[in-house]
Amino acid sequence: MTASVSPESLPTGEPRWLDTDEQKAWRAWLYSSQLLQDRLDRELTHRTGISHAYYEILVALSETPERMMRMSELADRCLSSRSRLSHAVSRLEERGWVRRQVCAEDGRGQLAVLTDEGFAALEGAAPIHVEGVRRELFDQLSPEQVAAMRDFGEALLRHLDPSRMP
Amino acid sequence: MTASVSPESLPTGEPRWLDTDEQKAWRAWLYSSQLLQDRLDRELTHRTGISHAYYEILVALSETPERMMRMSELADRCLSSRSRLSHAVSRLEERGWVRRQVCAEDGRGQLAVLTDEGFAALEGAAPIHVEGVRRELFDQLSPEQVAAMRDFGEALLRHLDPSRMP
DNA sequence: GTAGCGTAGTTGAGCGCTTGACTATTCCGC
DNA sequence: GCGGAATAGTCAAGCGCTCAACTACGCTAC
Numbered sequence: 001m002t003a004s005v006s007p008e009s010l011p012t013g014e015p016r017w018l019d020t021d022e023q024k025a026w027r028a029w030l031y032s033s034q035l036l037q038d039r040l041d042r043e044l045t046h047r048t049g050i051s052h053a054y055y056e057i058l059v060a061l062s063e064t065p066e067r068m069m070r071m072s073e074l075a076d077r078c079l080s081s082r083s084r085l086s087h088a089v090s091r092l093e094e095r096g097w098v099r100r101q102v103c104a105e106d107g108r109g110q111l112a113v114l115t116d117e118g119f120a121a122l123e124g125a126a127p128i129h130v131e132g133v134r135r136e137l138f139d140q141l142s143p144e145q146v147a148a149m150r151d152f153g154e155a156l157l158r159h160l161d162p163s164r165m166p
Numbered sequence: 167m168t169a170s171v172s173p174e175s176l177p178t179g180e181p182r183w184l185d186t187d188e189q190k191a192w193r194a195w196l197y198s199s200q201l202l203q204d205r206l207d208r209e210l211t212h213r214t215g216i217s218h219a220y221y222e223i224l225v226a227l228s229e230t231p232e233r234m235m236r237m238s239e240l241a242d243r244c245l246s247s248r249s250r251l252s253h254a255v256s257r258l259e260e261r262g263w264v265r266r267q268v269c270a271e272d273g274r275g276q277l278a279v280l281t282d283e284g285f286a287a288l289e290g291a292a293p294i295h296v297e298g299v300r301r302e303l304f305d306q307l308s309p310e311q312v313a314a315m316r317d318f319g320e321a322l323l324r325h326l327d328p329s330r331m332p
Numbered sequence: 333g334t335a336g337c338g339t340a341g342t343t344g345a346g347c348g349c350t351t352g353a354c355t356a357t358t359c360c361g362c
Numbered sequence: 363g364c365g366g367a368a369t370a371g372t373c374a375a376g377c378g379c380t381c382a383a384c385t386a387c388g389c390t391a392c
Contacts, residue, residue: 015293016300024332025312026299028319033199034245035326053348071371079200084349086372091348108357108370127181133192134182140325141318146191148314152307153194159306160201166190219378237341250379252342257378274340274387 040132048125053078055129057088058097058122061114068113070103097121206298214291219244221295223254224263224288227280234279236269263287 018026041052050058060077061067069077075085089112092098097118103109114122138146157164184192207218216224226243227233235243241251255278258264263284269275280288304312323330 015296017296018299018304021316022304022312025316025319026303028316028323029199029303030203031245031330032319032322032326033195033203036322037196037199038245039326051348072369079197079204081350082371083351083373087348090372103370106358106370110371130181130183133184136326137192137195137322138184138188140321145314145318145321146188148311149318150187150191150194152311152315153191153198155306155311156198156202156303157194160198160205160302164197217378238339247380248341249343249381253378256342269340272340272388276341 036136039136040129043132044125044129047128048121050121050125052129053080054088054092055122055125057085057092057112058114058118058125061098061112062119062122066113067119068101068111071110071112074112092118095121202302205302206295209298210291210295213294214287216287216291218295219246220254220258221288221291223251223258223278224280224284224291227264227278228285228288232279233285234267234277237276237278240278258284261287 037052044055045051056078057074060074061069071085071089072082074080074089075082078085080088089098089100093100095117097115099113099115101111101113103111141149154165203218210221211217222244223240226240227235237251237255238248240246240255241248244251246254255264255266259266261283263281265279265281267277267279269277307315320331
């Protein structure tokens with residue numbers, strides 16, 4: 001995918017092309033992560049009407065004591081831009097699963113609040129989601145592979161977004 | 167994310183909830199893969215005007231002897247639906263990077279052909295892409311972690327899409 | 333040959349995301 | 363306190379993807 005193009009035309013120095021093994025590792029990671037995310041998202045969407053992105057929003061809200069969270073914090077937590085989250089919350093509001101509430105401490109802020117209907121929707125979706133993750137991911141891996149997955153996932157996370165490390 | 171919801175309301179049997187370690191492994195994988203793909207796609211798009219999805223199409227075509235491929239085959243190769251690929255090829259055609267050609271052997275078929283302009287665009291983008299992959303992925307991992315990543319990716323691939331295994 | 337079915341690919345409507353501009357509020361230095 | 367910068371969130375335009383319908387061609391059986 002990358003080495004088939006001749007290594008000329010470089011802005012700064014010779015690019016460090018991938019060797020055959022690196023290409024195989026890269027492709028295995030790329031394809032498997034795309035296929036897995038796609039499959040889980042499709043199953044969840046078709047069986048519950050909740051996309052994985054929306055599911056993550058509902059989960060994040062459900063995990064707070066008051067089932068509410070500042071819009072920005074929620075966006076960060078869900079790897080979402082503010083704009084994207086704002087749109088998503090509007091659509092969840094139309095379903096009656098979330099409502100907006102002005103933030104008492106900060107007049108600029110809004111709180112997204114999970115409604116009882118939203119919590120019920122999440123309760124319905126959670127078993128579908130977790131079974132999918134187990135069937136498509138954990139059931140396919142040995143305990144050593146799971147440990148390795150976590151290890152290198154955390155190594156990447158440390159680089160990509162250290163604040164998200166436990 | 168999944169265990170915070172009480173385990174009632176199951177269609178078929180008790181769901182196999184994730185324990186704490188499994189949740190950490192799952193989240194590390196989910197966040198790191200989303201962040202990495204997002205970062206690589208953004209860098210490529212902003213610096214070259216070519217999204218990762220389009221890049222994959224150009225790469226696939228460039229790797230064939232005649233720089234052409236049947237639409238369906240190209241869609242499979244790029245983890246794309248036929249519809250999505252058809253739209254994408256139309257847009258690449260507008261840029262002059264790909265052209266369509268009727269297939270001689272099968273009157274229903276179309277061939278997507280990489281033009282010289284398309285190949286030149288790929289040559290310009292490839293160093294950006296490979297440097298991104300190296301900087302954000304390989305430079306962050308030990309050789310052992312790279313090997314584990316490949317092992318794990320291939321294990322998933324064997325389950326998700328055996329035909330894609332080498 | 334032609335009916336019926338399967339396959340290849342395209343198209344249009346609708347939806348969600350991105351970008352960038354915009355409003356409103358708060359924070360900070362003087 | 364007051365003016366300017368920073369922050370929170372929203373909104374509109376445009377783009378890419380999904381879904382389902384659709385056209386066109388090939389294959390098989392009769």
